[in-house]
Amino acid sequence: MSSLFLRADLADAPHAVGDGVALAGPEARHAVTVNRLRIGEVISIGDGAGLVVRGPIVTVEPAALEIRVESSTLDAAPVPxxxxxxxxxxxxxxxxxxxxxxxxxxxxxxxxxxxxxxxxxxxxxxxxxxxxxxxxxxxxxxxxxxxxxxxxxxxxxxxxxxxxxxxxxxxxxxxxxxxxxxxxxxxxxxxxxxxxxxxxxxxxxxxxxxxxxxxxxxxxxxxxxxxxxxxxxxxxxxxxxxxxxx
Known part of the structure; x- marks a missing residue:
């Protein structure tokens, strides 16, 4: 089971430690209905361009969830x-x-x-x-x-x-x-x-x-x-x- 989900505009949203980061749309529906994630489970949300935040789920709805950020990392693209x-x-x-x-x-x-x-x-x-x-x-x-x-x-x-x-x-x-x-x-x-x-x-x-x-x-x-x-x-x-x- 994957614990990483993607949100393309993550960098434009507050994503420091302590911030809440929401996940919506198809990614959230898959997390909630297929992976059956629940409050308290720790997941990662990334933008696919190096930024990843990680933290426990604090709210769950049928097509949305939110985590409280415990860590936020930005990895540089590998060279070469x-x-x-x-x-x-x-x-x-x-x-x-x-x-x-x-x-x-x-x-x-x-x-x-x-x-x-x-x-x-x-x-x-x-x-x-x-x-x-x-x-x-x-x-x-x-x-x-x-x-x-x-x-x-x-x-x-x-x-x-x-x-x-x-x-x-x-x-x-x-x-x-x-x-x-x-x-x-x-x-x-x-x-x-x-x-x-x-x-x-x-x-x-x-x-x-x-x-x-x-x-x-x-x-x-x-x-x-x-x-x-x-x-x-x-x-x-x-x-x-x-x-x-x-």
């Missing part, structure tokens, strides 16, 4: 940011990757229309897919009690994704790469790292060439071939250790 560029995949494999990446601390995710992606977002599916991934990161952030809810970047094709190498370090997961992610040199001044994960059929050779021509670094994990749903989260785990976040 670590993003997951996840290729669209069939079934729910891309969604599983997005969920796990959120729990593992990803700063954001990028839906990538790779050449070999079986799943395609076209027309109305783009907005629907973005909305779905947004809901996934929101719920996963709440479950893992994260102060920051990951961003969802626009749906990109390979050329658009490759252009991000102008301002970020792209780490392309490729099982044929010589360099291991656990050992490859990372730029000391990197502000953004983007892990690029291909679909079930892998990244097409010409896509790998394009990424490399823009300065991306091809890396591998171990000797095993991982599913698209597990490759990204596994790589995030490696970076969490290397960046001393674990």
């Amino acid at each position: 940011e670590v993003w997951l560029a996840q290729a669209l995949a069939k079934g729910d494999r891309d969604e599983l990757a997005v969920q796990a990446a959120t729990e593992l601390g990803a700063s954001g995710v990028i839906p990538w229309a790779a050449e070999r992606s079986v799943s395609k977002w076209t027309g109305a599916k783009v907005a629907k897919g973005m909305e779905r991934w947004g809901a996934i990161v929101r719920e996963a952030a709440k479950q893992s009690i994260r102060a920051w809810v990951p961003s969802i970047e626009q749906h990109m094709n390979t050329k658009q994704l490759a252009r991000l190498a102008e301002h970020a370090t792209l780490l392309v997961l490729d099982p044929t790469a010589e360099a291991r992610l656990s050992e490859v040199a990372l730029p000391a001044d990197a502000q953004v790292l983007i892990l690029v994960v291909g679909p079930e059929g892998g990244i097409a050779p010409h896509e790998l060439d394009l990424f490399e021509s823009r300065g991306a670094i091809r890396v591998r994990l171990g000797d095993e071939i991982l599913r698209t749903s597990t490759a990204g989260p596994s790589a995030l785990s490696v970076l969490n250790v290397r960046l001393n976040r674990w």
Whole structure:
């Protein structure tokens, strides 16, 4: 059961120790009717952008509740940011990757229309897919009690994704790469790292060439071939250790 709930305008409301912070709307209804929270239980309310307050519930109504703040913290965004560029995949494999990446601390995710992606977002599916991934990161952030809810970047094709190498370090997961992610040199001044994960059929050779021509670094994990749903989260785990976040 999650004990973190989100209120986007939290920073604009009184939120110092001793203040009362109210929760209303769908978040409050879920807390009261689904989680069945009661007076005296301690929960956290965050804005998804670093601010989290925590305290006991002092009032409960069918679609609202209020806590008395016992602690208020503001966490800075982690540097470097670590993003997951996840290729669209069939079934729910891309969604599983997005969920796990959120729990593992990803700063954001990028839906990538790779050449070999079986799943395609076209027309109305783009907005629907973005909305779905947004809901996934929101719920996963709440479950893992994260102060920051990951961003969802626009749906990109390979050329658009490759252009991000102008301002970020792209780490392309490729099982044929010589360099291991656990050992490859990372730029000391990197502000953004983007892990690029291909679909079930892998990244097409010409896509790998394009990424490399823009300065991306091809890396591998171990000797095993991982599913698209597990490759990204596994790589995030490696970076969490290397960046001393674990």
